[in-house]
Amino acid sequence: MSTDTPASAPAESAAERYLAVQRSDEFAGLRRALRGFIFPMTVAFFLWYALYVILSAYARGFMGTKLFGNINVALIFGLLQFVSTFVIAWLYARFADRKIDPVADRIRAEIGEVTHDDGPRG
Amino acid sequence: MTTVLAAEAGSTTARNLTITLFLIFVAITLAITVWASRQTKTATDFYAGGRSFSGFQNGMAIGGDYMSAASFLGIAGIIALNGYDGFLYSIGFLVAWLVALLLVAELLRNSGRYTMADVLAFRMRQRPVRTAAAVSTITVSIFYLLAQMVGAGALVALLLGIKPGTTFLGMDADTAKVATIILVGALMIIYVTVGGMKGTTYVQIVKAFLLMTGAVVMTLLVLAHYKFNLSTLLGDAAAASGKGENFLRPGLKYGVESGDALKTFYSKMDLLSLGIALVLGTAGLPHILIRFYTVPTAKAARKSVLWAIGIIGVFYLLTLALGFGAAALVGGTAITAQDKAGNTAAPQLAEKLGLDFLGGDLGGATLLAIIAAVAFATILAVVAGLTLASSSSLAHDFYANVVKNGQASERQEVNVARISALVIGAISILLSIFAQSLNVAFLVALAFAVAASGNLPAILYSLFWKRFNTSGAVWAIYGGLLAAVVLVFFSPVVSGAPTAMFPEHDWHWFPLTNPGIISIPFGFLCGWVGTLLSKEHDEEKYAELEVRSLTGAGAH
Numbered sequence: 162m163s164t165d166t167p168a169s170a171p172a173e174s175a176a177e178r179y180l181a182v183q184r185s186d187e188f189a190g191l192r193r194a195l196r197g198f199i200f201p202m203t204v205a206f207f208l209w210y211a212l213y214v215i216l217s218a219y220a221r222g223f224m225g226t227k228l229f230g231n232i233n234v235a236l237i238f239g240l241l242q243f244v245s246t247f248v249i250a251w252l253y254a255r256f257a258d259r260k261i262d263p264v265a266d267r268i269r270a271e272i273g274e275v276t277h278d279d280g281p282r283g
Numbered sequence: 284m285t286t287v288l289a290a291e292a293g294s295t296t297a298r299n300l301t302i303t304l305f306l307i308f309v310a311i312t313l314a315i316t317v318w319a320s321r322q323t324k325t326a327t328d329f330y331a332g333g334r335s336f337s338g339f340q341n342g343m344a345i346g347g348d349y350m351s352a353a354s355f356l357g358i359a360g361i362i363a364l365n366g367y368d369g370f371l372y373s374i375g376f377l378v379a380w381l382v383a384l385l386l387v388a389e390l391l392r393n394s395g396r397y398t399m400a401d402v403l404a405f406r407m408r409q410r411p412v413r414t415a416a417a418v419s420t421i422t423v424s425i426f427y428l429l430a431q432m433v434g435a436g437a438l439v440a441l442l443l444g445i446k447p448g449t450t451f452l453g454m455d456a457d458t459a460k461v462a463t464i465i466l467v468g469a470l471m472i473i474y475v476t477v478g479g480m481k482g483t484t485y486v487q488i489v490k491a492f493l494l495m496t497g498a499v500v501m502t503l504l505v506l507a508h509y510k511f512n513l514s515t516l517l518g519d520a521a522a523a524s525g526k527g528e529n530f531l532r533p534g535l536k537y538g539v540e541s542g543d544a545l546k547t548f549y550s551k552m553d554l555l556s557l558g559i560a561l562v563l564g565t566a567g568l569p570h571i572l573i574r575f576y577t578v579p580t581a582k583a584a585r586k587s588v589l590w591a592i593g594i595i596g597v598f599y600l601l602t603l604a605l606g607f608g609a610a611a612l613v614g615g616t617a618i619t620a621q622d623k624a625g626n627t628a629a630p631q632l633a634e635k636l637g638l639d640f641l642g643g644d645l646g647g648a649t650l651l652a653i654i655a656a657v658a659f660a661t662i663l664a665v666v667a668g669l670t671l672a673s674s675s676s677l678a679h680d681f682y683a684n685v686v687k688n689g690q691a692s693e694r695q696e697v698n699v700a701r702i703s704a705l706v707i708g709a710i711s712i713l714l715s716i717f718a719q720s721l722n723v724a725f726l727v728a729l730a731f732a733v734a735a736s737g738n739l740p741a742i743l744y745s746l747f748w749k750r751f752n753t754s755g756a757v758w759a760i761y762g763g764l765l766a767a768v769v770l771v772f773f774s775p776v777v778s779g780a781p782t783a784m785f786p787e788h789d790w791h792w793f794p795l796t797n798p799g800i801i802s803i804p805f806g807f808l809c810g811w812v813g814t815l816l817s818k819e820h821d822e823e824k825y826a827e828l829e830v831r832s833l834t835g836a837g838a839h
């Protein structure tokens with residue numbers, strides 16, 4: 162296990178190894194896949210949440226519209242925030258299980274093998 | 284509609300039962316703590332519970348760490364008195380977990396070791412970044428601690444029904460408050476110094492279980508009373524509130540529309556500001572972040588956030604029923620007679636439910652006692668988590684890496700962490716006693732604002748921005764922290780308003796009570812400017828951080 166402090170810098174070979182992995186196509190693909198999911202999803206839920214807060218502040222009439230009985234738009238909109246949070250969490254878990262974990266495991270195993278060799282990267 | 288707590292009415296049954304249940308909780312948690320101390324040998328055991336918790340256990344513990352008395356009693360109280368607006372809080376507190384899930388939890392778990400600063404300082408110069416992170420961690424944690432401990436003092440006097448002029452065990456209300464603050468402080472110090480992360484985690488798991496059980500039982504009783512018809516419950520609550528349909532809409536507490544256009548504008552800005560701070564603050568709270576280190580892998584960290592989202596989400600749905608239930612069944616007049624802020628709404632509802640559905644006075648006293656004891660358990664679990672986070676940062680970031688330059692032994696570091704917990708605990712007790720007559724409820728919102736303005740920009744830049752450097756990290760943390768604290772200091776929550784911390788003085792010029800809408804963008808801007816002002820850039824360390832954070836290679 163390497164240390165987490167640059168002060169005690171790991172062996173030069175380790176640093177080179179991380180650079181090589183970072184520049185590999187496989188790692189670039191992993192980064193692209195992860196960012197391609199988490200960044201748009203973050204923007205989406207943030208805008209969706211912002212819409213809810215803005216409507217709560219500025220569209221009181223709309224939020225107060227009764228849908229059935231005493232259930233109004235504000236309540237349904239709020240409950241939909243719960244639903245969207247649960248759904249996004251579930252989508253992310255499914256995505257990470259299928260698309261991220263296998264690639265991350267493979268790259269980690271490759272780095273691990275080299276570490277065991279303890280020699281320069283071949 | 285004139286229900287009052289049984290204890291206040293003179294019945295000592297509830298009071299004795301509350302104390303008994305609370306003592307049982309304390310006994311059980313102390314036993315766990317002693318057991319955990321025997322399992323705590325290494326620094327990893329002390330800081331991260333040996334990284335041996337499962338995703339589900341950690342998810343429960345996160346729930347126990349996160350759902351403070353402010354959530355349980357505070358939100359139920361806001362809903363009971365102001366209707367819909369309390370729900371805005373719940374939603375912000377829940378949606379915030381998506382930031383933690385998508386952007387922070389797994390990457391932090393993979394690349395860090397014990398504290399938030401492990402990730403921030405990964406590719407930076409250690410001393411300036413770790414110092415800044417320790418300052419921010421301790422500031423956020425102490426603000427949060429003060430709010431909880433002062434709240435605990437006020438709560439115990441209310442829940443045990445100690446009114447001015449009456450005594451309990453020979454103590455009047457003020458003495459009882461001080462005694463409670465000291466008791467809570469002493470217990471949290473014991474949990475942390477003796478049990479470390481392992482003990483604290485189990486305390487939080489037990490608390491989460493008790494809190495969820497209590498909330499589910501009360502919700503079922505409320506809903507059963509309304510034959511599981513939510514519409515009838517809402518209608519009753521609105522009618523009882525005397526505010527009609529407005530009670531079911533946003534706007535009674537936040538973003539209030541008054542005749543004054545400027546006031547209305549500020550009030551609505553305040554609502555937006557609060558909303559942003561709530562959703563961005565969670566993923567920057569140090570006591571939440573260190574929980575991700577208690578599981579063995581990033582995948583387990585992901586699972587723990589998923590469980591946390593489930594548990595916390597369900598809990599906030601329950602508080603909706605509790606809040607509206609309290610409005611309908613107890614009534615705003617009876618609640619404000621006990622506590623103007625509405626913090627006793629949930630316990631009062633418990634008593635009313637027990638009285639009506641569980642066999643009269645005894646049922647009422649029993650359910651009240653259970654919920655009051657759960658409220659104390661809630662406070663204890665949260666303050667323990669905060670004390671652990673701040674003492675870990677003081678020992679691991681400041682002592683080991685700044686003072687000792689990374690040369691401290693594991694044993695020294697853990698000893699310092701234990702001493703830090705004692706010192707921070709003692710300081711918190713003293714500050715809380717000093718602050719107990721002041722209105723410090725705003726400190727929780729301030730803690731969220733600091734976390735969102737200083738910590739979150741530094742964490743996100745660190746993980747995702749190649750160019751980010753030491754100067755940027757230091758600028759982001761201090762810039763965001765100072766902006767949030769300074770703006771709040773000059774806001775109406777500290778001076779210049781009847782509800783302020785110092786109502787007799789007025790030095791306020793910042794019109795909003797929540798600084799987030801200014802301080803959060805300011806923190807991100809500081810991080811960006813600070814980065815550009817320095818040429819420092821460590822290509823190799825960034826490669827290592829990126830590869831390790833995404834793949835888990837070399838993870839501790």
